[in-house]
Amino acid sequence: MHTMNTAGIFCLCCLLTILWSAEVDGAEIYVSPSGTGTGLVPTDPIDLQGALDLAKDNGDDNTLRLQQGLYRGNFTYDPGSGSNTLAIRGGWNADFTRSSLNPVDTILDGDSDGDGQGDGTVLKINDWFTSSASGDVEIEGITIRNGDNTRVGGGIYVLTRPPGTISLNHIIIENNQADSVGGGCALASLDRPPTRGGVHSR
Numbered sequence: 065m066h067t068m069n070t071a072g073i074f075c076l077c078c079l080l081t082i083l084w085s086a087e088v089d090g091a092e093i094y095v096s097p098s099g100t101g102t103g104l105v106p107t108d109p110i111d112l113q114g115a116l117d118l119a120k121d122n123g124d125d126n127t128l129r130l131q132q133g134l135y136r137g138n139f140t141y142d143p144g145s146g147s148n149t150l151a152i153r154g155g156w157n158a159d160f161t162r163s164s165l166n167p168v169d170t171i172l173d174g175d176s177d178g179d180g181q182g183d184g185t186v187l188k189i190n191d192w193f194t195s196s197a198s199g200d201v202e203i204e205g206i207t208i209r210n211g212d213n214t215r216v217g218g219g220i221y222v223l224t225r226p227p228g229t230i231s232l233n234h235i236i237i238e239n240n241q242a243d244s245v246g247g248g249c250a251l252a253s254l255d256r257p258p259t260r261g262g263v264h265s266r
Contacts (some may be wrong), residue, residue: 085107095109125150130205140188173186198225215242
């Protein structure tokens with residue numbers, strides 16, 4: 065489903081986007097569900113929100129390597145400006161030597177307190193009203209579930225300005241809702257819509 069506005073094309077998806085994602089040069093950040101470290105080396109992983117904050121502030125292209133497991137929370141990334149790439153790749157084993165693209169191995173769950181109800185958008189990248197960021201966004205090998213937003217984008221909300229692109233690969237989006245539109249996801253790539261297909265929504 066697509067809605068048009070004067071700013072460009074706003075793509076609201078249930079069955080969503082996939083573009084093959086290449087390796088990203090720059091910083092690698094190592095993430096685990098219970099991480100308390102710096103995230104700079106595989107033996108000292110950081111939690112997911114800490115990794116997103118680190119990526120936001122370090123002024124570099126970033127690849128987040130997510131260890132397999134369950135990540136509860138409502139995660140945000142918004143540098144405000146710039147053109148740095150953000151890649152989030154799930155499925156890594158305990159020592160980050162191997163990865164699997166099976167999205168059931170790495171789950172982002174928006175029910176942050178475990179009470180059976182979503183507590184906000186699961187993963188929000190940039191903001192329509194305040195962000196001028198134009199970096200590529202790549203997400204692969206994860207499940208997004210139990211998101212709930214009173215407006216747009218219960219599961220995933222991603223915005224990038226031209227010439228940035230959005231790529232999702234091997235993603236499951238399930239049991240998310242929004243009161244307005246884009247319950248599963250809301251993607252905005254303002255000069256063109258993302259390509260659709262290959263992402264599972266249920």
